[in-house]
Amino acid sequence: MKGWIRWARTGAVIFISIGGIVVLLIWLAGGFREKIEPGPTALGVQPLGQARTMTVELMTVPLAEDAVGTVRAAHETEVGSKIMARVLAVNFQAGQHVEQDQVLVELEKGDLTARMSQSQAAVDAAQASLDQAQTDYDRIVRLRAEDSASELEFTTATNRLSAAKANHEQARSALREADAVIGYATIRSPVTGVVIDKMVDVGDMVRPGQTVLRLFDRLQLVATVRESLATRLEVGQQLPVTLEALDLHCEGTISEIVPESDVLSRAFHVKVTGPCPPGVIPGMFGRLHIPLGERQELRIPQSAVRRVGQIAFVYRDVDGNRVERTFVQLAGEHGDQVAIASGLSPGDRIVVDPNMLKGED
The missing domain is CATH 2.40.420.20 (conserved putative lor/sdh protein from methanococcus maripaludis s2 fold)
Structure with a gap:
């Protein structure tokens, strides 16, 4: 009998607790408040x-759907050094607009200038040897016509002239190489664009193949568009674009629809280009507004x-x-x-x- 009473008390406590929790949840959800309908x-x-x-x-x-994307460089160029030398001057800053063939970095060229002088001296010496060999050859040819020079003398003069010509051409090639190398001391921009990153400073030692700066010549918005919507778009189509960081609203032109869908998101990458106002940089967030009707x-x-x-x-x-x-x-x-x-x-x-x-x- 006592066990039954104990069991009944326990059940009553559980029942009251559950009921209290239910009432509390209904009250928190606004169940006891009057609703206001529109x-x-x-x-x-x-x-x-x-x-x-x-x-x-x-x-x-108008009815439209937004596709989010990121501003990226359409073409990114790395500019590097072709020689080992110390940086003498850096004529740009990150974010600066540069023109094609503009001088960006100047390297020390004292050793290169000395090499150029040596190559020029070698050319002059080779030219003198060539002139002497040509004179000797012409003299032997005249003497041979008078039967005053032997076949051996003629052969020797001919060989000396050929060797002098070869030495002269070799010296000229070395001079052209020295001239090209001294030109490498002046690093110019290969395209018109904007500098992304400066990787050297005055006094740094650069080696052949080392990148000294990166630049881009054009920006684009790469947006992720769901596949059912991407199939309606065409290359050359103009669409509104918004860059929220700059509060910029403009028109862009679809330059490319990447012909491959992401297997996870089932979306395509759509690339949009257009006039790039100042302040737009790679990595910015953007929205592509795709019209769906009215x-x-x-x-x-x-x-x-x-x-x-x-x-x-x-x-x-x-x-x-x-x-x-x-x-x-x-x-x-x-x-x-x-x-x-x-x-x-x-x-x-x-x-x-x-x-x-x-x-x-």
């Missing part, structure tokens, strides 16, 4: 007075809407002299207008400037 409410009416009114009408608005919706001025917490309402004209509060459900803001999901119908008249009503601030 539309007119029984809050009474007010005189219209001098307040301005307007007729609510359906508007035709739709009808109710829009009213933002000034006509009053808000109390999460509740929004307008003042609806009842009979030309009086107004009443009408609760509305908003569907999004569009500049100085707001879309209405429910609570108003086409033809309703609302107050545009509620501040003109008595009792409104």
Whole structure:
């Protein structure tokens, strides 16, 4: 008997606890509060007075979908050194616009100038040897015509002339190489573009193949577009683009639709190019606005809407002299207008400037 009483008490405690929790959850969810539906409410009416009114009408608005993307360089170029030398001057900064063939970096060329002088001296010496060999050859040819020179002398003169010509050409090749190498001491921009990154400073020692800067010549927005929407797009099509960091709105042209879908997201990469205003840099976030058609919706001025917490309402004209509060459900803001999901119908008249009503601030 005592066991049964103990069991009954335990069950009652559990039952009361569960009931209390359920009641608490219903209260937290607002189950005991009165709901306010969109539309007119029984809050009474007010005189219209001098307040301005307007007729609510359906508007035709464009329907679009946004595809997010990232600004990237269409072509990125790495500029490097072809020789080992110390940096003498750096004539650019990261973010600077540079023209094709503009001098960007100057390297020390004292050793290269000395090598150039040596090569020029070698050419001069080879030219003198060539002139002497040519003179000797011409003399032997004349003597041989008079039978005054042997075949051996003629062969020797011919060989000396050939060797002198070869030495002269070799010296000239070395001079051309020295001239080219001394040109490598001046690093120029291969394209017109903007410097992304500076990788050297004055006094640094650079080696052959080392990158001294990176630059890009054109920017593009690479957006991720779902495959069912990407199939509607075409190369050359113009679409609106927004860069939120700069509050920039412009038109872009589709330059490429990558012909491969991502197997995980089922989306395509769409590349959009266009005029690049100052301040746009790789890595910025952007949106590509893709039109889907049009739709009808109710829009009213933002000034006509009053808000109390999460509740929004307008003042609806009842009979030309009086107004009443009408609760509305908003569907999004569009500049100085707001879309209405429910609570108003086409033809309703609302107050545009509620501040003109008595009792409104």
